[in-house]
Amino acid sequence: MVVEYLIIGQGISGTWLSYHLQKANKSFIVIDNDQPNSASRIAAGIINPVTGRRIVKTWMIDELLTFLVPAYEELGNELGIKAIEKKSLIDFHPTPQMKIAFDERVKENTDLLFHPKDQRQYQNIFNYDFGFGKVDPCYIVNLKEILPAWRKKLLSNNQLLEEDFETPELKQTDAGISYKNIKAEKIIFCDGIQSSQNPLFKNLPFALNKGEALLIEAPDIPSTHIFKKGMMLTSIQKDLFWIGSNYLWEFSDDQPTEQFRKQTELLLRSWLKMPFKIVDHKASVRPANIERRPFVGFHPTYKNIGILNGMGTKGCSLAPFFAKQLTDNLTNKDQILSEADISRFSKILMR
Known part of the structure; x- marks a missing residue:
């Protein structure tokens, strides 16, 4: 079998890379064994344009949103699903100091941050002592439908091998690479935390962290918003909510872990005035990195071996954009953004 590209992994990064390559009429095979607890399959798909205790805009968010919203809508149309939904985030202030900090930021970010006049709006549903702010817009990416729907499409096109990738089977050739019976010009690793163990990429500054989430049944909580008080609470289907996540x-x-379950249950009992039932508990390890910037591009020595990874908690916003940049680099030799290009790590990758 001869293709132009071999893609390892079909999480959010591998899905978007294969999608953009498909649109560019490039041939490829994806290898993925559908790990149920991969980070892309556990995540709620929340895109929050602000971050941290200082409540600042996330890196590149204006440019990212301009690109990703129509990209998800286009992908959803192709798959016959609703891929992205706009929602506002109701941020309950945990302390008076956080309320003051939010109010100060409202003055600086009038396009994103708001201080609703009716601060009693949610008192029948939640306990909160210091009011709340609103972040708008936020988005929910429908990962639970996107990933399997795209997988089904790949299978129907004979573009997916459902198996584990076996590193010893990868060989360099004059024309590119070979893997078992597949010959390709280039191979691109979109395999999340597995790349941190890849001999070619293990020197990249990965900083893996573990996150957990509970799924709860709570029919009396409105599904119209994302709610936050220490953790995010968002609807993922009728009467079913995701709450998370932590960083270990x-x-x-x-x-x-039992510790997360107990701590989160205590939070819910102190926060919610409505009944709820815990129905599932999930965990995964994120492919985060020290710089909080993605890893995109090709190895400085083995130029037919590339990577699209290191998205951390921002995969839903970063993956569509940087998968397109990588596709444009492959097809048109366009530059990858310097802050994301792994050429910034050439010295350590060549060790």
């Missing part, structure tokens, strides 16, 4: 930098496995 030291962990021994990718399994859910």
Whole structure:
């Protein structure tokens, strides 16, 4: 089998790269074994344009939103699903200091941050002592439908191999690479945390962290907004909500922990005035990195071996944009944004 590109992984990065290559009429094969607890499959798909205790805009968010909203809408139309939904975020202030900080930021970001006049609006549903602000717009990406729908399309086109990638089977050739019976010009790793163990990319400054989430049944909570008080609470289907997530930098496995379940249940009981029932507990390890900038591009020595990775918690906003940049680099030799291009790590990758 001869193709132009071999893509390893069909999470959010591999999905978008294969989608853009398909649109560019390029041939490819994706290898992915559909790990149920991969970061893309556990995430709620929240795109929040502000971040941190200082409540500042996330990196490149204006440019990203301009690109990604129509991109998701186009993908959804092709798959026959609603791929993205606009929602506002109701941010309940946990302390008086955070309320003051939010109010100050409202003056600087009048296009994103708002201070609703009716601060009693949610008192029948939530306990909160210090009011709330609103972030608008935010978005929910429908990962639970996008990933399987695109997977089904790849399978129907004979563009997906459902198996584990076996690194020893990868060989360099004069024309590119070979893998078992596949010959390709280039291979691109979109395999999340697995790339941190890849001999060619393990020197990249990955900073893996573990996150957990609970799924709860709560029929009396409105699904019209994302709610936040320490953690995010968002509807993922009728009467079913996702609440998460945490960041564990030291962990021994990718399994859910009793500590998170207990802490989150305590938070819910102190926050919600409505009944709820915990129905599932999920965990995964994110392919984050020290710089909080993605890894995009090709190895400085092995120029037919590339990567699209390191998205951390921002995969839903970063992956569509940088998958397109990588596609344009492959097809037109367009430059990859310097802050994302792995050429910035050439010295450590050549060790």
